[in-house]
Structures are given as structure tokens and as C-alpha cells.
Amino acid sequence: MTRIGLLSALPDWNTLSLRQQVAQMIVVRASGHLFDHQIEYPRWEASNAVLQRSIQELGVGGVILLGGSAAEIGLRTRQLQDWAEVPLLLCADIEEGVGQRFAGATGFPPPMALGHIARHDPSLAIDLAFQMGKITAQEAKAIGLNWVLAPVVDVNNNPANPVISVRSWGDTPEIVGRLGAAFIHGAQSFPVLTSAKHFPGHGDTAIDSHLDLPVIDHEFFRLQQTELPPFQQAIAVGVDSVMTAHLRLPALDRTYPATLSRSILTDLLRRQMRFDGLIVTDALIMGAILDRYGVNEAPVMAVEAGADVIMMPADPEGAIDAICEAVAAGRISQTQIEASLERIWRAKRKVSQIPITGSSTHDWERQPPDAIDLTQLASPEAIETATAILQHSSQIHRAKGDRLEQFTSNQLLEIGNSGTPRNLIVVDDALNSGFLVRSAPAVVLPSGLGYALQVVDRQTIGFVLAETNPPPTLLQVFLRANPFRDTAGLTQMVQRLIDRLLQPSSDSSGLLALVLYGSPYVLESLVAQLPPDLPYGFSYGQMPAAQAIVLNQLLGNSQQAAQPFTD
Numbered sequence: 001m002t003r004i005g006l007l008s009a010l011p012d013w014n015t016l017s018l019r020q021q022v023a024q025m026i027v028v029r030a031s032g033h034l035f036d037h038q039i040e041y042p043r044w045e046a047s048n049a050v051l052q053r054s055i056q057e058l059g060v061g062g063v064i065l066l067g068g069s070a071a072e073i074g075l076r077t078r079q080l081q082d083w084a085e086v087p088l089l090l091c092a093d094i095e096e097g098v099g100q101r102f103a104g105a106t107g108f109p110p111p112m113a114l115g116h117i118a119r120h121d122p123s124l125a126i127d128l129a130f131q132m133g134k135i136t137a138q139e140a141k142a143i144g145l146n147w148v149l150a151p152v153v154d155v156n157n158n159p160a161n162p163v164i165s166v167r168s169w170g171d172t173p174e175i176v177g178r179l180g181a182a183f184i185h186g187a188q189s190f191p192v193l194t195s196a197k198h199f200p201g202h203g204d205t206a207i208d209s210h211l212d213l214p215v216i217d218h219e220f221f222r223l224q225q226t227e228l229p230p231f232q233q234a235i236a237v238g239v240d241s242v243m244t245a246h247l248r249l250p251a252l253d254r255t256y257p258a259t260l261s262r263s264i265l266t267d268l269l270r271r272q273m274r275f276d277g278l279i280v281t282d283a284l285i286m287g288a289i290l291d292r293y294g295v296n297e298a299p300v301m302a303v304e305a306g307a308d309v310i311m312m313p314a315d316p317e318g319a320i321d322a323i324c325e326a327v328a329a330g331r332i333s334q335t336q337i338e339a340s341l342e343r344i345w346r347a348k349r350k351v352s353q354i355p356i357t358g359s360s361t362h363d364w365e366r367q368p369p370d371a372i373d374l375t376q377l378a379s380p381e382a383i384e385t386a387t388a389i390l391q392h393s394s395q396i397h398r399a400k401g402d403r404l405e406q407f408t409s410n411q412l413l414e415i416g417n418s419g420t421p422r423n424l425i426v427v428d429d430a431l432n433s434g435f436l437v438r439s440a441p442a443v444v445l446p447s448g449l450g451y452a453l454q455v456v457d458r459q460t461i462g463f464v465l466a467e468t469n470p471p472p473t474l475l476q477v478f479l480r481a482n483p484f485r486d487t488a489g490l491t492q493m494v495q496r497l498i499d500r501l502l503q504p505s506s507d508s509s510g511l512l513a514l515v516l517y518g519s520p521y522v523l524e525s526l527v528a529q530l531p532p533d534l535p536y537g538f539s540y541g542q543m544p545a546a547q548a549i550v551l552n553q554l555l556g557n558s559q560q561a562a563q564p565f566t567d
Contacts, residue, residue: 018324019324027312034076064149095151112169113393118175138376153168154227155203157171161204166481213257277343396554397535398553424474427455435517475515
């Protein structure tokens with residue numbers, strides 16, 4: 001029997017057993033790939049057999065997806081919904097467009113690119129943020145995703161932040177609040193859920209909560225002035241969910257991190273800020289929570305604190321059992337579970353596009369999943385929007401008569417004993433850099449001008465640091481903050497490399513130009529080393545379109561700068 005047939009007799013949530021109700025509060029992680037042998041993160045992504053059991057027997061309420069192409073996700077979401085008796089919430093961390101996670105769809109520059117534009121042209125930035133939200137929601141819906149885990153509304157006022165950084169719209173609550181609200185408005189053009197994260201603000205930390213527990217010691221007045229306003233603005237425009245932050249704020253709770261704090265989730269967010277949507281935890285497999293509070297106790301504490309949805313518990317079945325035991329023991333009230341189920345049902349009715357005529361309606365449960373429509377992906381409008389953000393946020397410093405110009409024509413390659421110029425590309429991980437394919441402009445454009453390609457990462461950069469006579473070098477660096485990855489060490493090695501290239505031997509022309517893709521904070525530290533006449537370029541984006549725009553401008557081919565490239 002199909003899912004639709006089974007649903008015709010499905011009871012309302014308040015007639016489900018306690019265990020079935022609790023299971024609806026759980027979101028598990030799955031690979032976007034269709035087959036077990038394609039699983040990239042076996043520690044967190046279950047096999048198909050385990051996943052199918054979680055959906056069919058445990059009855060979990062949602063799945064978060066990572067990996068695979070957009071076309072694969074279309075097949076995957078239909079498969080998952082076919083397994084489920086109650087339609088699933090299917091989500092992904094697509095803060096930079098669906099193409100950020102799933103190849104073939106549109107990828108946008110990180111939100112901070114729009115924050116840069118907002119400092120010069122606020123109305124343009126708001127319009128582009130609206131379009132970014134609209135396109136992200138449209139493409140998500142087209143491949144079966146119904147919950148966009150965005151926007152990030154943390155105010156990134158700490159340049160050393162290793163986990164938020166360019167995922168934020170900027171470093172002031174005004175910019176973050178306005179652009180986050182515009183993104184939400186855009187996404188509301190389609191029946192998908194949005195999520196403001198990470199409450200009550202993860203921007204002023206220097207510790208990655210994937211690895212450890214950050215502590216923010218600001219007084220409540222400071223939180224009211226800086227961290228909380230973007231969340232309040234997101235709530236005001238109708239954000240569907242708020243995701244918690246795995247960090248401790250003694251001004252709000254001296255004992256527990258926000259994800260496990262009733263003072264923060266229930267008293268502040270639910271009551272004082274009057275948020276009645278879904279409160280969803282950040283992933284409970286992250287070190288800040290898992291290493292301190294345990295596999296099954298953390299989900300219980302999160303529900304006690306006021307969370308409606310438990311994201312990625314390390315042991316989904318154990319979490320369900322532990323929460324049920326906590327209800328039986330009186331730690332969690334049945335009323336609280338029912339309130340969470342009502343919010344989850346309301347969210348599922350919304351993404352099913354069925355009018356809400358009463359709490360007991362089942363029309364949305366009988367509705368077949370939307371058809372997958374790949375024609376909605378990477379439309380001309382979407383590519384134009386992404387390109388406009390890149391063009392308006394890129395930065396070029398190109399002095400006339402500089403050393404780079406003599407290497408931009410094949411006729412000028414042999415200059416004295418300088419030798420063939422080198423296109424030296426530095427990445428964090430050479431084996432996991434999807435933006436650096438063989439046809440990427442960062443590779444192709446310099447190659448067409450006679451530059452010899454050399455690619456290094458944090459494991460191999462030592463070889464170029466040890467060079468005694470480096471050739472003339474166009475240095476391209478791909479570097480931005482990434483969860484689980486400390487970029488400080490690689491930044492220091494790049495700084496050493498620039499120092500080395502700026503002190504060439506008599507047989508070398510040293511550093512010809514620098515191009516950085518990713519972090520404006522890294523750019524600031526590197527540019528401080530450069531002589532004023534040395535050309536450099538910067539883009540918040542790392543995708544091929546970003547490479548084309550910056551390199552065409554830097555190498556003097558500005559007429560080609562708008563050439564579109566898709567991931």
C-alpha cells in the first residue's frame with residue numbers, strides 16, 4: 001500500500017502514542033546519494049536499511065540531507081516521502097543557495113557579500129537578498145526540500161570567529177536584521193519553511209561549537225543591543241523556525257548552554273520575544289553538546305528547555321526512548337509534547353499548501369508529494385542574481401604599469417631570466433575542493449596566458465615555503481572559515497609564503513599578484529603585507545563565476561568579467 005493509502009486512516013497527532021509523538025520531533029541525517037557505497041560520512045549518515053527503519057518503524061518526523069547532485073536529491077526526497085506514513089520535513093543547510101550543497105542548482109556567494117554591498121547601496125543589497133531567498137526556496141521546493149535552514153542572523157562582530165564568519169550578513173545588527181528579513185520575505189514566495197539561526201547569537205565567539213563549547217560573557221543589555229535584534233526582526237516578518245546555538249551565556253543562564261537552557265528557549269525566546277514557531281536545536285552530534293551531556297541525556301534536556309525539534313541526535317532511537325522515559329518520570333509534561341506536535345503539524349500543513357481549517361484536518365496528509373521539477377534550477381534569473389552579487393562585492397586593486405602586466409600576454413613571457421610564470425593555487429584540502437575543477441577559471445584563464453599550474457594545500461604548502469628560487473608567481477588563495485577546520489594555521493602559512501615571494505632572488509620576479517577567494521578578514525591580514533603597487537583581487541565567493549569575474553578584471557579582460565559559470 002502506498003503512503004497516500006495508509007494516510008487515509010491515519011489518526012490525528014493527539015491520538016498517536018507517546019512514542020510516535022516523540023518520534024515526530026526527531027530529525028535524522030542522511031546522505032543525499034542514493035546508494036550505501038556512496039555515503040561520505042558513515043559516522044553520521046545511516047545506511048538505507050537503518051534510514052528506512054527510522055522512517056517506517058520509528059516514525060521520525062524529518063531528515064536533513066547532505067551530498068549528491070540536485071537531480072539525485074529529487075529522487076532521494078521522493079524515496080523518503082514514499083517511506084513515510086506522515087509527510088516528512090526535509091531540510092538542508094543551504095545558506096548560500098541550493099547549489100551550495102547540491103551540484104547543478106544555483107550557488108550564491110556567502111551572505112557577507114551582500115553585507116558589503118549594503119554598506120554602499122542598501123536598497124540594492126535588500127533587493128538581492130530578497131531574490132536570493134526567493135530563488136533558494138524555489139529551487140529547494142523543486143527538488144523536494146521543504147525546510148531551508150537559513151538565514152544565519154548571527155552578527156559576526158568577531159573577526160576570529162571560526163564557524164560563522166562570512167555565513168553572517170555582516171557585523172552590525174542593522175545590516176544583519178534587514179538582509180535576513182529580506183531573505184525570509186523572498187523565501188515566503190514559496191511554501192517552504194525558513195530558520196533563523198543560531199539563537200541567541202553565535203557571532204562573537206572564537207571557538208567552533210562543532211568542537212567545543214564557546215562562552216559569551218556579555219551583559220544582557222549588550223545582547224539586547226546587538227545579538228537579539230536580528231532574531232526579533234526575523235520573528236516579526238514570520239520566520240518559521242529558530243535554531244539554537246551551542247554556546248553558554250552566563251548573563252542568561254549560568255549553568256546550561258542555550259540549546260539546553262529553559263531560561264533562554266522558553267523564558268526569553270518563547271515568552272519575552274513571543275515566538276510561536278518551531279524551536280529546533282542545532283545538531284546534537286556537535287562536540288559542544290555531545291561531549292558534555294551525553295548521547296541520550298542531551299535530547300531530554302533540549303526538550304525540557306523548550307525545543308520542539310531535535311536535530312541529528314547521535315542515537316535517534318535512544319533519544320526517543322529517553323524522552324519518553326522523561327515524560328513518564330514527570331521531567332517533561334505531556335502538555336509540552338503536545339504543544340510541540342501542534343507546531344510541527346502546523347509547519348507540515350504549511351509546506352503541503354493545504355488551507356488550515358482546523359487542527360484535525362488530514363487533507364495535507366493525503367496530499368501526494370509535489371512533482372520534482374529540475375527545470376526550476378539554475379534559471380537565467382538565478383544566474384544573473386548570483387553574478388550581480390559577485391560583481392558588486394568583488395574588490396580589485398590593479399595599479400597601471402605593475403609587474404603583473406608584463407605577464408598578461410604570451411609575447412612577453414620570456415623576460416630576462418625570470419622564467420615561466422607560475423599560477424600557484426592554495427586550498428585547504430586539495431582532495432575536497434569542488435570549486436577547483438579542471439575547467440575552473442582559476443585554472444584555465446592563467447593557463448591561457450602561459451602560467452604553469454601548481455596546486456598545494458595545508459599538507460603540501462611546506463614544499464613551496466622551502467623553495468630557494470621561486471619563479472614569478474600569481475598567487476590564488478581559497479580560504480574561508482569552515483566548521484571543524486581551524487583556518488588560522490593555514491593563514492599563517494600563506495602569510496609566510498607571501499613574505500617569501502616578496503623577497504625574490506636576483507633570478508626571480510617574486511609575487512606578481514594575489515587573489516583571495518573567501519574571507520575578508522584574511523584579506524585584511526594579507527594585504528597589510530603587500531607593497532602599495534602590487535595588484536590584488538578579492539571575492540567572497542569561491543565558485544567558478546567568482547573566479548572568472550575577479551581574474552578577468554585583474555588580468556585586464558574586463559569585457560569578459562560577466563561571463564557566467566555554474567557549479
